[in-house]
Amino acid sequence: MATARLRAFEDAALIHLDELFRVGRRFTADTREAEDLVQETYLRAWEAFDRFEPGTNCRAWLYRIFFRTLSARRHELRRELAMFDDQPFDEDRLADRRAIEPSIARHQIEKAFAGLPVAFASVIMLVDVEGLSYKEVSAALDVPVGTVMSRLHRGRRLLRQRLVPTSPVLVATSRDRS
Amino acid sequence: MNDCTRTAALLDVYADDETSAETNALVHEHLHTCGRCARELQDILSLRAELRSLLGGEHASPALRGRIVAAVDERARHPLVGTLRNWLALASAAAVLLALWMMWDIRADPLAEAAVAEHVACALHGRATRFADAVAVERGYPAAMPWIRDAAHDSHVVDAHTCGDEPVFSHLVLSVAGSTASILIAPRTGAARATIPPTIHGNFEVGVLTTPKHVVYVVFERSAAGVAREWRASALERVGRFLQQLEGTL
Numbered sequence: 001m002a003t004a005r006l007r008a009f010e011d012a013a014l015i016h017l018d019e020l021f022r023v024g025r026r027f028t029a030d031t032r033e034a035e036d037l038v039q040e041t042y043l044r045a046w047e048a049f050d051r052f053e054p055g056t057n058c059r060a061w062l063y064r065i066f067f068r069t070l071s072a073r074r075h076e077l078r079r080e081l082a083m084f085d086d087q088p089f090d091e092d093r094l095a096d097r098r099a100i101e102p103s104i105a106r107h108q109i110e111k112a113f114a115g116l117p118v119a120f121a122s123v124i125m126l127v128d129v130e131g132l133s134y135k136e137v138s139a140a141l142d143v144p145v146g147t148v149m150s151r152l153h154r155g156r157r158l159l160r161q162r163l164v165p166t167s168p169v170l171v172a173t174s175r176d177r178s
Numbered sequence: 179m180n181d182c183t184r185t186a187a188l189l190d191v192y193a194d195d196e197t198s199a200e201t202n203a204l205v206h207e208h209l210h211t212c213g214r215c216a217r218e219l220q221d222i223l224s225l226r227a228e229l230r231s232l233l234g235g236e237h238a239s240p241a242l243r244g245r246i247v248a249a250v251d252e253r254a255r256h257p258l259v260g261t262l263r264n265w266l267a268l269a270s271a272a273a274v275l276l277a278l279w280m281m282w283d284i285r286a287d288p289l290a291e292a293a294v295a296e297h298v299a300c301a302l303h304g305r306a307t308r309f310a311d312a313v314a315v316e317r318g319y320p321a322a323m324p325w326i327r328d329a330a331h332d333s334h335v336v337d338a339h340t341c342g343d344e345p346v347f348s349h350l351v352l353s354v355a356g357s358t359a360s361i362l363i364a365p366r367t368g369a370a371r372a373t374i375p376p377t378i379h380g381n382f383e384v385g386v387l388t389t390p391k392h393v394v395y396v397v398f399e400r401s402a403a404g405v406a407r408e409w410r411a412s413a414l415e416r417v418g419r420f421l422q423q424l425e426g427t428l
Binding site: 003005006009010014017018020021022025026035038039042043046047106109110113124125127128129130131133134149152153156159160163 | 190191194196221222225226228229230232233234236237238239242243245246247249250251253254264
């Protein structure tokens with residue numbers, strides 16, 4: 001019985017280990033901390049696996065546990081996750097129409113991404129990097145789909161704004177365009 | 179709202195393939211005629227490709243996978259370990275909350291603080307004159323005396339007086355197994371809580387009993403807690419019964 005449950009858990013949940021680790025790595029200081037976070041997520045998931053309904057979205061369920069575990073470890077995260085949704089968004093301020101350099105260095109992306117508020121970085125990571133649907137992200141972060149769309153839009157704009165000035169080539173490209 | 183403004187608002191959703199077929203057609207049509215929105219879409223797609231390429235290539239180490247499998251397997255074979263751990267965590271959290279609540283409670287009840295202050299001033303620092311039981315009877319505390327005497331706990335009244343301004347306490351100072359304790363009775367007001375567990379206030383423990391019209395505080399030093407706790411329960415019960423009889427509620 002326990003073996004069958006274990007097998008079902010491995011089949012449904014462990015296949016998402018790589019992506020959970022990748023997302024964990026973005027929100028922790030180093031690989032070791034990311035691994036601890038992911039391991040704790042899986043142990044919590046195992047304890048709650050009786051309540052998981054087979055056939056439903058295990059990936060979104062796992063992410064939900066993951067972000068709750070992350071929030072429990074980082075108290076400030078909860079505040080940060082909630083603080084951006086009600087603020088007015090100055091669309092014009094971020095309406096940078098310059099193109100992004102096609103081959104930006106990895107460290108530039110990582111630096112720009114690390115500077116994003118977690119509320120935005122989490123949806124960008126889940127949608128752009130891991131390919132989750134809006135509905136899955138909504139379930140994972142426990143927020144409405146409209147909030148996912150809003151955070152994604154604003155997060156992408158912020159990220160572009162931070163990436164564009166990093167490349168002299170882009171400035172030249174921008175001048176050419178204007 | 180022109181077409182560009184409307185389309186720009188939809189471009190993120192369009193790029194993520196989350197728009198309806200009808201919206202897709204509208205955006206698609208606009209992109210054919212608007213270079214600016216087409217570049218905007220290209221930027222969104224380029225950024226996504228860059229992010230996926232740069233941040234999406236990491237993998238969990240085989241060692242991590244092994245650790246997780248082993249840990250889950252351990253939990254599967256010994257499910258009580260996880261349950262016990264959870265219960266211990268819950269119990270610890272409950273203990274902390276209880277302690278905080280008790281600390282909050284004494285602060286939230288100004289009468290309890292006043293009772294402790296009177297115990298310190300009268301019973302410990304000798305503000306009141308010490309009486310024998312007989313003198314206390316003369317001073318007007320005859321009715322309570324039979325209820326207070328408790329030979330089983332080696333206690334007797336050494337002083338009885340009124341003290342305090344708001345509220346005015348009927349204050350009985352007692353010797354309980356060689357240490358000093360106080361019973362302070364005041365009319366019940368809104369400030370007194372209906373049910374209060376024994377609380378800690380500095381070096382003192384405070385037991386509380388409420389009747390419909392009175393509130394009774396029993397204060398003693400924590401160092402005398404063993405005998406005094408037994409006496410407290412007995413004393414509170416005796417005084418409570420006396421007061422309820424006085425109030426006609428017993």
